Structures are given as C-alpha cells and as structure tokens.
Amino acid sequence: MSLGYNTLVVLAGCALLGLACGTVGAFALLRGRALMADAVGHAALPGVVLAAMIVATLGGNPRALPPLLAGALVAGVLGVLAVQALTRGGRIREDAAIAIVLSSFYALGVALLSHVQTMPQAAQAGLGKFILGQAAAMRAEDALWAGGIAAFCVLICLLLFQRLRAACFDPDYARVMGLSVARTDLALLGLIVIVAVAGLQAVGLVLVVALLILPAATARLLTHRLPVLLLVSALLGALAGALGAAASAFEPEWPTGAAVVLAGAIFFTLALLLAPERGLLPEAWRRAHRRIAATESHFLRAAWEAQEAAGAGPGTAGDRWTPIAALAAARGWTEAYASRLALWLALRGLVARADREIHLTPRGAAAARRAVRAHRAVELHLLGLGATDIAGADRLADLVEHGLPADMATRLLAEPSSLPASPHALGSGAFSSQADTLGDSENATTQNSNAFSSQADTLGGSENATRQNFSVRPLRGREADRD
Amino acid sequence: MTVTDFLRLDLPALLAAILACGSCGLLGSFLLLRRDSLLGDALSHAVLPGIIAGFAITGARAGLPMLLGALAAALLAVFLIGLVRRVARLESGAATGAVFTSFFALGLMLMEATGARSVDLDLDCVLFGQLESVVWLEAQGFGSLLDPVALAALPRQLFLLAAVAVVLAGLVALLWRPLHLLCFDPDYAAAIGLPARGLELALNLMVAAAAVAAFEAVGSILVVAMLVCPAAAIRLLTDSYRAQVLGGAALGAALGALGYALAGPLPAAFGQSFSLNAAGVIGTLGGVTVAGAMLLRQLRNASPKPAIISG
DSSP states (O other): OOOOHHHHHHHHHHHHHHHHHHHHHHHHHHTTOTTHHHHHHHHHHHHHHHHHHHHHHTTSOTTOHHHHHHHHHHHHHHHHHHHHHHHHTSSSOHHHHHHHHHHHHHHHHHHHHHHHTTSTTOTTTTTTHHHHOOGGGOOHHHHHHHHHHHHHHHHHHHHTHHHHHHHHHOHHHHHHTTOOHHHHHHHHHHHHHHHHHHTHHHHOTTTHHHHHHHHHHHHHHHOSOHHHHHHHHHHHHHHHHHHHHHHHHHSTTSOHHHHHHHHHHHHHHHHHHHOTTTOHHHHHHHHHHHHHHHHHHHHHHHHHHHHHHTTOOTTSTTOOOEEHHHHHHHHTOOHHHHHHHHHHHHHTTSEEEETTEEEEOHHHHHHHHHHHHHHHHHHHHHHHTTOOOHHHHHHHHHHHGGGOOTTHHHHHOSSTTSOOOOSSOOSTTTTTTOOOOSSOOTTHHHHHHHHHHHHHHHTTTOTTHHHHOOOOOOSSSHHHHTO | OOHHHIIIIIHHHHHHHHHHHHHHHHHHHHHHHTTOHHHHHHHHHHHHHHHHHHHHHHOSOOHHHHHHHHHHHHHHHHHHHHHHHHHTTOOHHHHHHHHHHHHHHHHHHHHHHTTHHHHTOOHHHHHHOOGGGOOOTTOOSGGGGGOHHHHHTSOHHHHHHHHHHHHHHHHHHHTHHHHHHHHHOHHHHHHTTOOHHHHHHHHHHHHHHHHHHHHHHHOHHHHHHHHHHHHHHHHTTOOOHHHHHHHHHHHHHHHHHHHHHHHTHHHHHTTOOOOOOHHHHHHHHHHHHHHHHHHHHHHHHHSOOOOOOOO
C-alpha cells in the first residue's frame, strides 16, 4: 500500500488525536485522574449504540459519525457523573467506582449491541470499530474533526496552564491564591471526556486510556519541568498515533488501537530502561560504578597501609612489593577476589602485578594517598567528636569516605598538607573480627546482627569493647538496595 | 421449551454463569476491602497475551496450557505494575492502567500474529462473552444427568470453571482469618508474622485464575463487573466480614442466574422473541444492583436509627 491521500489523512488524524491525548493526559496523570478516561471510554459504548439505534429508527444514516460521537459524549458525561455519585458516600473509593461504571456501562452497551444486531436496518454496521479502533475507516472530515479537537484541547490547556499547574502540584496554594481547584478539576474532567470520546474511532474504547497515560508517564520519566513534560508528552502521543496508524495501514488486519498503544508502550519501556536520571539501566550502572569505585579505593588503601605497616612508604627507599594474600587478609577478602581486583586495577594502570604480589604505580599511589587521607580525615573527625570506639570509627569511615566532596578531607584535617597517622594499628591483625567491609558484604546482614548482639553485651563499657563493638550498621546490603 | 432443550442449551450456560459470577463475587470482596478493585480490571485484561501464548505454544485449545500461560502473564503484570510504580513514580492506578493496556494490546497483536483469531479464539468471546456457545449437545433428558458418557461430553469450559470455583472456595475457607487480617489491618498482619506478601500473591493468583476460567465463557468485561459490583453492593449494606465475603459470592451467583434468565429464556417463556447477550445483561444488572444498594443505604440512613443499647 502506497502512502496515498487516504493514508496521509489517517496518519494526520491519528497524530492529532495523539497530540490532544498526550497534552490532556499529562495534566490528568499529574492530577491522578488518568483512569477516568477508562471509565469514559467504556461508558461511551451504550451511548454510541443508542445513538445508532435512534438514527436508524429515524431513517438516517447510522454510519454518520457526529450523532455517534454525540451519543458517546453524553454517555461519557453520565459515566463521570456516576463515578462522582458513587464516591460521594465515602464508602466506595474512586478506583472501585471507576471499575463499577466502566464494567456495567460497557455491559449495557454489549447487551444493546446484541439487540441492534437483530434489527433490520443494519444499524450495527461500523459500531465494532469503536471497540478496538479502526483508523482505516477515517475520512478527511474525521481527520479535520480530530485536528479541531486537538487544537481546542491544546488551547484550553495553555489558557488554563497556571490553574492546572497549581491544581496538580499545590492545591493548597491554588486555594490561597483564590483559584478554585474544584472548577479547574471540572475543566480537566471535561477535557478528558472530550479527548477520550474523540480518540474512540482511532484507538477504540478499550485502550483509549492508554493514550492518555503512556505518553505522559514516559515524559515524566524524562523530565522534571512541566512545560517540557507537556511538550514531550504531546509529541510522543502524536508519534504513537501516527506510528500505530501507519502500522495498521500496512497491515490492515492489525487493530489500530493495539498498534497505537503498543507504540506508546515501547516508548514507555525504553524510557523506563534508559531515562538518564530515573531509568533502570543508568541507575544500575551508577550503582555498579559506585560499588566498584569503593572497592577500588579500599584495595588501594590496603596496599598503602601495608607499606606503612612495614615501615616504608610508597616512593621511599623502602618501597617494596606487597603480597596479595596480605591485602586480602587485611580486608577480609578471599585471595581469589583480591587477585581479580588486582588484575582490574592493573588494567587501569594503578598497580603493577608480579607473581601474586602488587606494587602501586605512581598514579595508583596518588589515588591511594587520597583514599587514605579521606579515610583518616573521617576517622579522626569522628574520634575528635568524642567517639571512643576506634574500630567503629574505622568502620563508619569505610562507609562514608567514598561520597565525600574533593575538599572535604582538607577541611576536616587539622594539618591539611600532611597525611596523618592512622589512629589504630594497621594490617590484618588490627581488627581480627572485622571481616566485612563495604566492598563485599554478602554476609553483611548476619554479621550485623552478630555485631548488635555483641554490642548489647558490651554496652556496659567492658574492656574488649573496642575489639567487638562494631555498632555501625552497614548501609549496603538489603536495606540500601531498596532505595 | 422441552426438557432436552433446557438441558442442551440453557443448563450449561446457566451453570457457567453461576460458577463464573460466584467465583468472581467471592474474590471481589477481598479486592474491594484491600482497595485494589482495579486489579481485577487489570488482570482480566492482562491475561490475554498469556492465553494466546499458551495456545500458540501448544497449538491446541487445551485448558491447562492456556491457564498456565494466563497465570504467568498475570504474575508478570503484577510484578511490572510494582516496578512501574517504583521507577516511574506513578500512583498505583496510573501504573496499573499503563501495564494492563499494554498487555491487552500485545495480546490483540499476538492474536493476529499467531493466527489464533482465525483458528480458534474468537475475539468476540473476549470482548463480549459468549455464554450462548456453552452447550451440551449430548443431553437426551434428565437421565443424561446420571449418565457418565453424556456427562463427559459437558462443555470443557464448565469443567474448568467448576474446578476453579471449588479450588477458590477451598482456599478462601483455608485462608479465612489471614485474609481477614490482610484486608483490615495489613500492618498488624505483618507484625504478627503473617506472610503478607505471600498472601497478596495468592490473592492475585486466585483473581487471575478466576479471570482465566471465566474469560472464554463470560468475557473479560463481565469478570471486571462481577469482581467489583456484588462486593460493592454488599459493602454498602454491611460491616460484617462474613456477610461481606459470603454475600458477595451469593450475590454474584444470583446475578449470574438472574441475568442469564432475563437475557433470553424468560422473555422466550413469555412469548417474546428478542434475546440479548447474556454477559451484557448480567453486567448491567451488576451496575443496577450497586445503584439499588446505594438507594437502600440512603433510605436506611434517612430513617431514624434505633438507639443502640450496649450491655
């Protein structure tokens, strides 16, 4: 099928309807009213069928669109009123009311439809397209209608922009400013009814709600700013409408509504996965990056402190190679894990490796010094605040030192230019029971509970408090992953 | 109308309506009390791709693969709704709407792509419900009710519906008190160590099973209607948990029977010739019932209450 005049008309019509739905949907979503479109869409069916019956009885053409849409509009408004009546008592919440209205109105429509099919005037012809949408049946004047409706909705949204924004984000402020939220809500409901009814022939009543929700939800993943959100939502709605219409133009068997909604769903899925700030993959990437960076700095610090414990500093005459096994013991890692880390850091050019031993490169030594400095700055700061538990301070510093701004260590340290000495002994024997660190905490939760019980035993200030009392809850593990 | 006609045409459809509406009415109360009524809407739409996939993989219109596929789709939908809520920071209604419409659209597309529509699965069944197609052609008279051979030829949907109804009733009886707690005080339920998440999952699976079993016979929309209307009507009239759950089931079953009778057999019995889609009539009755319950409640509230003497 070539891109003939008819196809272009259908494409334009669906795109314009998508534009209107996207614009109104953004406000509907922000105001928590998006599902009203579901009630309106389903409630329209009996209106459409009754209108067709009346037109057919009067001898008119039951396929003419305006009477059918008028019927849909009346029924849709009745549906909205029914939802509001049901929720008035407070006994039935809005979601239940929407479910009641959409199912019983639709059921009435189905019953009426089965009656119309027995009528002689073939009044049922073309009614099926309202259920799943059939954009191919659109004619030029339908597309014009769609364009007019889209322009109307966009215009109203722009005119009421301030009121709608106030109602969506800060109803109390709106009230203080003398803007009637109830009236704004009424206008929004009116817009929802209009776009839902207008979208019926393109998307169908079962799925029209998706055209309001999906573009707006996608836009919300991509931006925080309302004007941008509106623009993105409107454009995505238009794109989904056009793509769906194109798909069903090339494959006439495909229901247009399903194609439009799938296009919108694909956009939404992509945004869900890839949105820079909120998307799942960037989030996972950031989390992995943080974890790797923390582990790296722990490794480098351990390498530095191993040198210090041996009485030599990197770059000094006594600079020597450190066995990986010693680092693993100091951090409580398995040796295999420490070897993998060494390989990774060697690839990054921060350490040199030879025969199960490592050596900090100049770049690695600089990074290690920064890590040691940050760690000790936090540790000393905590001790300076009156912490008596050196092991706990060490552990807490392990947790917080990674997110510090660049100049924080300088501001915390009394002697900014020098590297302070560690307040505790270094090496694997320093805290023999401190096996777990930020880097690998598979068993953090169990260790933590042990730490708490041992803390309870030693709270009285017994001698071995420093050795056992790791009262700092690890921020990683299950608790932190939930955020 | 002869006995044989009744047995062949009306009895299976009537039983299917009663079983489907009764099962949905039973579960509806839990959804309503948990403020999760839209979940019925969502699951009854979201099972479509699972049903089609089950059909496409096995290539047969068998009950079990379709049921399993539908349960898998329902689980996936519930998981995705939670994920979308969290990641996109949507309120639960919008997240539900985004997920179930996508699933339904996918199901419609799969229906075309796998050719399921032309072969075996009728889209009209899904959208409108076709109780009238549940027939028992082997019935010869009341004797057939005791004849194993004839009984074995009862429509397949009926067996599935009956099995699901029995299982659901058993589960509800078994989980009576935990579900009670879960509905009214989920925090307390979690505090005393009830596996709240497991219970929620079980409830979701039960709703999905009811939706699937009822899908072909009565259509997805009637599932939605019966999951919410009887429960809402009873909710307007009682505060008792027992009355709510059992009354919901009874009202659902009664609506199913009454609606089916009003749709065709009753007018026919009085010599009228018209007949309506039974699922449509049942669903409409559901809405009318809620409206009636609303009126009843207002009348009751308007009349002066007798003084409560507590002793």
